[in-house]
Amino acid sequence: MTKEDNLSLVIHKKGDLRLEQTPIPTELGPDEVLCKTHSCGICGTDIHYWMHGYMSSFVVTDPLILGHEVSALVDKVGSNVKHLKPGDKVAIEPSLPCRMCHNCKTGMYNHCPLSNKQVKGSPNFHGMLTRKFTHPADFCFKLPDNVTYEEGAMVEPLAVAVHAVRRVNLTLGQTVLVCGAGTMGMMCLAAAKAHGASKVIMTDINQFRLNVAKEMGADETILINLKTFSVEDVVAQVKQSIGNNGEDGGQGGVDITFECTGNEGSTKVAIYSTNNGGKVALVGLGPLEVKAPLVNASLREVDIIGVCRFRNCYPMAIYLLETGKVNLKPLVTHKYRLEQSLDAFKKMIEPDNNAIKVLIQCNQDF
Template identity: 45%
Template structure:
């Protein structure tokens, strides 16, 4: 039984506090959740350090965290798809369900979507949480609470590979060997691609990518985009037909354009500067498709199935574990770039058993 609702709240740039919040009751169509494991995303850290991200500016205190697993603790009126005790992965955004985007299946583009851990919408780093039942996905028995928390970034990788049209036999370039880049690599491998080349400026992450199955890994520090493109082509035997740009760094985006095969696809996965320079003539003359990707739509179930089936093993990425009471320390570790995925255990009963 939860006797308090300890919550990690961002009050302003660099001002992160643990404090008590009210325990909310579920309304119609909602469930009350006892949060289990929550991953720290790079966007959480950026929001904390900078006070803004991707055009969102912090104008009032907000609880952070949007990569969560939980157990259903109470049902609101009208909920029939879940029961108390169900383990779930929480899809952290609620669209209006009525607009043309929602009805067309692209609910991630809903203009009225309420995204967790963004201004005005609290996130998962809390003891208890209330969420729309239809955005709580049942977790297979062989998927742990930590792995279920990884369903959110896994869904990002599923959406990105969907947007890129990644298929069996493709050659792939992934720019950035952070958590999303690594998950995109694993998802591409599960789709039967021929080979994957991954780039980064950190040898530790590149070595880790090799251990996870990257066919080629390139440290791009100090290299030109054209030079990197040539190196990628030499390693793969041809230019990749799909590039997933997962770093958000402007030079990496330029590299993606020069490196991708004519008629190929560049997917903008990483969130970096609002405005970026782009070699548009190069992209135009070679008919490259440059596609955005935003969150995910109908990707949580595929992500959970990839983990449950063993096609994607996310366990090696789960490098650090903290209790909710240690959340400030966890964020400091994340800011230093240590490890890959840092998880925070929010449930007191689970902590006591551990």
């Protein structure tokens, strides 16, 4: 290890976030690359680690470099690496599966027991909010010339949305509800539109985000007032937006819902707003247990579908960006230098902060 400048954002425990120098690996494996981070997006998961010390079942127990939504410049390549060279612009897929277990061999490497423990930026495995890091070359995806580093840092959340769309088998002309207009909700909106959804309705508690959702292609938006929130009222608004409440035998809800908040009330809205025989994809992470109207979903044959990160989705996500089928530029509301990382995190938790995707730029020399 060498101790040249490798400033990194490290969480030590709940509420304890520090900028520190960390070692740069000097030994490069034959199948690895050494990368210089350009942009790293702040994810809701990062905020949970900082504010609560955990996210779902992942608990911070040791100092951890954060960051898993990353674009980077290839600095050095291992002896076996042929598809990349120094100077290439790449998006980084952060999970590191074993490649040997049943899940990996059947293509579901996002369920690899090792991958569940080895996701960069999650407890026990350092992330990439740092100047330099090493990574397996086959999980580094070269970006086309017309895709920027900023867009490259958003390939990771876009890949989650691509996986969600695949999980529900969204088809041309279907109607869609997206609960939550944060980063993941916006990604699901973009992916659904790119896959042929005829109408997308968005809900959120923030009018600014809903305005951006309209710019991104949302057909209808519903602003939720937390003080007067009623599941029944929101469901009625969704059905009204579709144009039929189902009373005359027509469609009573949307075909597909992407629940992107993890909130219990929003999960209820998602189920009740979905038409008989429809599908609800649980994209957002919330408490480990929530109350949900499962009997209602069962009797109406509404499928509840889990979404765990992604698998084999980076090429599709990059294609959507390269061809212009998805435009993520409106989502970047704030940029900070690595030295300003603490300010960036504080920005994310400001009330009415009008922040959607906050990017931290770790190197300014390329």
